[in-house]
Amino acid sequence: MKKYGVALIGCGQMGAVHLEQIYYKQNVSIRCVCDHDRSRAEDFARRFHAERVETDADACIQRDDVDVVIIATYPSSHLPLLKCCIQNHKHVICEKPIASTKEDGEEFIRLIKEHPECKxxxxxxxRHNETYRKVAQMIQEGAIGSPIVMRMSQNHHTKNWGRYLSLIQETSPIIDCGVHYLDVMRWVTGAEITSVNGVSARTEMDVPEGHYNYGMITVTLSDGSVGFYEAGWSNTLSSENFKEFSGPRGTIRIVFAKDRHTHQEEGDLIEYYQYPEQEYHMINLDSCRKPTHLQFDYLVKMIEENAPAFPSVDDVEKSFYWTMQADQIIAPKKNVF
Ligand SMILES: NC(=O)c1ccc[n+]([C@@H]2O[C@H](COP(=O)([O-])OP(=O)(O)OC[C@H]3O[C@@H](n4cnc5c(N)ncnc54)[C@H](O)[C@@H]3O)[C@@H](O)[C@H]2O)c1
Known part of the structure; x- marks a missing residue:
């Protein structure tokens, strides 16, 4: 079995989710952890038995004993880090969104296409979450008929407002996770997005001008399906996370473990209402919310078996493009009279 030398750039919240689920794997050696903040990288080195600590990402990526680089920094750094990985012939797992501007995103996609030798x-x-995979399969097999209505909400009531304020300078609430959910809309329907629209609001006084902390976008798809995605970060909105898909033959709703008072041990459940039978079914897949280990296994499949990327580059490009379009439409305009 080939052992992969792994480097992590960005020892924050998502960096931990990556390493927690792969550091013990037989085919993984954590060679290097890197963060601008040395104390964070040192903490990660202790937790995940990394061999080396770096504060300079390029030095980490250039190491000969590194095969795979995990990029878990903010979006504006993704493109320069990807460039460095490609120059040094490394395979990459990069956090979404791929970039903080449309132009950087386009270059990111172009580089991936031009360098098939780097996976x-x-x-x-x-795409690697068992619950969503099951939902996609059920919808594609006609469980709720077509066209469908997709209702998706992801609001964060925060007690750590400073973190969100700095994130807002980099990316908007709609772009941050919208790339996931516009991808889900295309994935489950197999249809293309044909238009987006929406509204935004700046309900916190310290959100800089030109930015917003609440957005709601509407999406239409080529098969007649429609959807909305709502995302807000604020001190006052209620936290909410619902994902529902309804069609002429039924409804599928994901019931998240953290939102239930009972059966917490069951993981996320899929509630399936079948019409006209008027029957309810509960499906339990004991799913992991962020299965970064399965994502890593898939990268290995791409390296060893030349498997196509999942999601494909085209899928990544389209969800990014439409999310950026929506953001551009709803972002508050300066000096509009
Ligand atoms: N897939 C998901 O479900 C999910 C969930 C949360 C965050 N994310 C994404 O993960 C990325 C990171 O988000 P986070 O919440 O972990 O942020 P975070 O602030 O918790 O961590 C980012 C870390 O990267 C470090 N860093 C930034 N630029 C660096 C650079 N050039 N070199 C070295 N270190 C650098 C920072 O010091 C910080 O410690 C973002 O793109 C975010 O959108 C994805």
């Missing part, structure tokens, strides 16, 4: 998997993690 790049973008962290649209729901």
């Amino acid at each position: 790049v998997l973008v962290g649209l993690i729901l």
